[in-house]
Amino acid sequence: MESMAEPDVVVMGLGYIGLPTAAIIARSGAKVLGIDVDPDIVETINSGRVHIEEIDLDGLVSGVVARGNLRASTSPAPADIFVIAVPTPARTDHSPDISYVLQAAASVAAVVKAGDIVILESTSPVGTTAEVAALFARERPDLKIPGHCAGTPDIAIAYCPERVLPGRILVELIDNDRVIGGVTPRCARKALQFYRRFVRGECVTTSAAAAEMTKLTENAFRDVNIAFANELSRVADSLGVDVWEVIRLANRHPRVNILSPGPGVGGHCIAVDPWFLVHSAREETPLIRTAREVNDAKVDYTIERATALIDSMPGVPVACLGLAFKANIDDFRESPALKVAATLAQRFGERIHIVEPYTKTLPAAFAGCGAQLSDVDAAIEICPVFIVLVDHEVFRSIPLAERRNKHVLDTRGIWPDQPAVPA
Known part of the structure; x- marks a missing residue:
C-alpha cells in the first residue's frame, strides 16, 4: 500500500x-x-x-x-x-x-x-x-x-x-x-x-526497542521528579515550613524547576510504566524503583494526615474534593485521590461527602460505606472540613470568603491564602 x-x-x-x-x-x-x-x-x-x-x-x-x-x-x-x-x-x-x-x-x-x-x-x-x-x-x-x-x-x-x-x-x-x-x-x-x-x-524514526524505551523513559522522568517534590513536601511538613512557598522561591533559580507535590501519583502511565523499566533491569534501576515507592507511600501519608484532621473534629461532616488522578478530567485510573477518599469513607462512613464534578455515581470502592456524592455548593454549606485531593478548576474558584472558617488539608496547594486554622 x-x-x-x-x-x-x-x-x-x-x-x-x-x-x-x-x-x-x-x-x-x-x-x-x-x-x-x-x-x-x-x-x-x-x-x-x-x-x-x-x-x-x-x-x-x-x-x-x-x-x-x-x-x-x-x-x-x-x-x-x-x-x-x-x-x-x-x-x-x-x-x-x-x-x-x-x-x-x-x-x-x-x-x-x-x-x-x-x-x-x-x-x-x-x-x-x-x-x-x-x-x-x-x-x-x-x-x-x-x-x-x-x-x-x-x-x-x-x-x-x-x-x-x-x-x-x-x-x-x-x-x-x-x-x-x-x-x-x-x-x-x-x-x-x-x-x-x-x-x-515532527515524526522521527528509530528502532522499535528504542521507541519502546523512549516512552517508558518519559514517564519515569516525570515520576522521579514528582517523587522529589513529594518527598520535599514531607520534609517541609516535619519542619513546619510551607512547601508551596519553598517551591515557588526555589523555582526562581534559572536552572531549577521543581514540580508540584500531591497525594500521590495516578493515571495509567506515570504510576505504572516506570515499573516496566524496573522489571526489565532491576539491578540497574534503584532510583526509578525508589521514586515509585516514594510516590506510592505518599498516599498512606496523606491518609494519615487526613485522618488526624478528621479525628480532631469529631462528628462533623467532611468534604473530600476530587477523585480523578488529575485536574479537569473524569479518569480515575490509579488515582491516589480515589484511594485516599475511599479509605476515609470506609473509616468515617456517612460523615464523608465526596465532591467530584466529573462523575454522577460513586465508584465501587465506596460501596456500603455510607459516604455520599455531593456538589460543591452543598459541601461549602455543610462541611467544616475540606480535604483537597484534586485541583479541579471548580475547586480553585471557591473564594476565601466561602472557606475562611474551614479546616483544610490542601494536598494540591490550590489555596495559598487559606488560613492555617479557621479564623
Missing part, C-alpha cells in the same frame, strides 16, 4: 487513547473501524456519542460517525492499517501484563494481508513489538514477517507511543512530535507515511 490515499484503518481499543486516535484518523479522510470488547461502548460510538470525558471529543466523534468515516465493532475486519491501542496494566507484583496486546495482535493476524501496516501504540515494555512480530510469524506462516524472513517482508510492523496530556488529547495527537520505531527501518518508514497524514509535529 504505497499511495496511502484513502486507507482503511482498524483501531484496536476505544479507550482514552484509542477513541481520540480513531476519531482524528477518521477526520483526516480515512475510513476507520474501531474495535472494543465492550458491546456497550460499540453501541455508544455507533450512535455518535462518547463514553469518556475529553475536550471536544464528543463533537468530533459525532461528526465523523455521521459522515460514515468512523464506526465501531467487537471484531476486526480486513484493512490497510491496524493500530493497537489496548491497555498494558501492571500485575500485583508490578510486572507488565501484555496479554491484551497479544490478544489484539492475534485478532489482527487473522485478517492481515500482504501490504498492510501494523502499529502498536500501547505503552509497552521493551521487546513487546518484537513479540508481536513473532506472534505474526507463528500465526501467519503464509506471510513474510519482518525480522522473521529473508528479503522484503509482506507487512510492516512498528511501534509509535502516544505522548498526550488528558484534557488536551485532540490537540496533542496532532501537534506533538512522534517517535516511530520499526522492526526494520523499512517498517518505520512505512508507518511514518501513515502518521504524516494527520500529525503536524
Whole structure:
C-alpha cells in the first residue's frame, strides 16, 4: 500500500487513547473501524456519542460517525492499517501484563494481508513489538514477517507511543512530535507515511526497542521528579515550613524547576510504566524503583494526615474534593485521590461527602460505606472540613470568603491564602 490515499484503518481499543486516535484518523479522510470488547461502548460510538470525558471529543466523534468515516465493532475486519491501542496494566507484583496486546495482535493476524501496516501504540515494555512480530510469524506462516524472513517482508510492523496530556488529547495527537520505531527501518518508514497524514509535529524514526524505551523513559522522568517534590513536601511538613512557598522561591533559580507535590501519583502511565523499566533491569534501576515507592507511600501519608484532621473534629461532616488522578478530567485510573477518599469513607462512613464534578455515581470502592456524592455548593454549606485531593478548576474558584472558617488539608496547594486554622 504505497499511495496511502484513502486507507482503511482498524483501531484496536476505544479507550482514552484509542477513541481520540480513531476519531482524528477518521477526520483526516480515512475510513476507520474501531474495535472494543465492550458491546456497550460499540453501541455508544455507533450512535455518535462518547463514553469518556475529553475536550471536544464528543463533537468530533459525532461528526465523523455521521459522515460514515468512523464506526465501531467487537471484531476486526480486513484493512490497510491496524493500530493497537489496548491497555498494558501492571500485575500485583508490578510486572507488565501484555496479554491484551497479544490478544489484539492475534485478532489482527487473522485478517492481515500482504501490504498492510501494523502499529502498536500501547505503552509497552521493551521487546513487546518484537513479540508481536513473532506472534505474526507463528500465526501467519503464509506471510513474510519482518525480522522473521529473508528479503522484503509482506507487512510492516512498528511501534509509535502516544505522548498526550488528558484534557488536551485532540490537540496533542496532532501537534506533538512522534517517535516511530520499526522492526526494520523499512517498517518505520512505512508507518511514518501513515502518521504524516494527520500529525503536524515532527515524526522521527528509530528502532522499535528504542521507541519502546523512549516512552517508558518519559514517564519515569516525570515520576522521579514528582517523587522529589513529594518527598520535599514531607520534609517541609516535619519542619513546619510551607512547601508551596519553598517551591515557588526555589523555582526562581534559572536552572531549577521543581514540580508540584500531591497525594500521590495516578493515571495509567506515570504510576505504572516506570515499573516496566524496573522489571526489565532491576539491578540497574534503584532510583526509578525508589521514586515509585516514594510516590506510592505518599498516599498512606496523606491518609494519615487526613485522618488526624478528621479525628480532631469529631462528628462533623467532611468534604473530600476530587477523585480523578488529575485536574479537569473524569479518569480515575490509579488515582491516589480515589484511594485516599475511599479509605476515609470506609473509616468515617456517612460523615464523608465526596465532591467530584466529573462523575454522577460513586465508584465501587465506596460501596456500603455510607459516604455520599455531593456538589460543591452543598459541601461549602455543610462541611467544616475540606480535604483537597484534586485541583479541579471548580475547586480553585471557591473564594476565601466561602472557606475562611474551614479546616483544610490542601494536598494540591490550590489555596495559598487559606488560613492555617479557621479564623
